[in-house]
Amino acid sequence: MREIEIGEFADAWAAGAPVVDVREPWEYRNAHVPGAQSLPLGQLGDRVTQIPAGAVVYMICASGNRSVQGARILVTAGRPAVSVTEGTSGWAAAGRPLDTGEDGSCPHH
Numbered sequence: 001m002r003e004i005e006i007g008e009f010a011d012a013w014a015a016g017a018p019v020v021d022v023r024e025p026w027e028y029r030n031a032h033v034p035g036a037q038s039l040p041l042g043q044l045g046d047r048v049t050q051i052p053a054g055a056v057v058y059m060i061c062a063s064g065n066r067s068v069q070g071a072r073i074l075v076t077a078g079r080p081a082v083s084v085t086e087g088t089s090g091w092a093a094a095g096r097p098l099d100t101g102e103d104g105s106c107p108h109h
Contacts, residue, residue, distance in 0.1 A: 001071050002082040006094050009058055009084045019058045020044075020051060021088070022070040031098040033060060033091055038102075041066045041073075048077045056080040063087040 004012075013019060019036040021028050028038040039047060041061070051057055057074055059067040059081055067083040074081035084090070092098055 001068065001075055003064070003068065003071075003085045004058075004082050006084065006086050006090045006096070009060075009091075010094070010096060012056075012058055017058055018052050018055055019060060020070065021060050022066045023061050023088070027062065027088075029101055031092065031100055032088060034097055034099045036060060041070050044070055044073050045077075048074065048079065051079060053079065056082060058082055058084055060084040060091070061087045063089050 013033065019033055020039050021032050021036040022039060022041040022044060024040055025038060032038070039050065051074065057079060059070040059074070061067040061070070064083060064085045064087045067087060071081040071083040
């Protein structure tokens with residue numbers, strides 16, 4: 001299972017790569033990478049089919065721990081995925097843009 005740094009992730013994000021944020025909904029609402037799909041880690045296994053097939057999916061959480069687990073779940077399900085090592089914290093620390101609130105890209109339970 002591959003992990004990538006913020007710089008490499010930023011390039012993929014800018015190119016429109018799919019991003020899945022596996023943090024809890026309240027964490028996502030507070031701040032997230034623009035365009036990231038909210039899909040909490042605890043629900044990921046049951047909802048893999050909601051993630052676009054084909055392209056490498058970039059998994060992100062707060063600091064890189066949950067995204068490793070999320071990427072493993074996807075890879076086990078036959079989907080290409082990588083984990084962003086420093087997570088949303090690293091993204092914010094690098095001065096990258098953040099969105100807040102719901103984005104409507106994924107149904108919330």
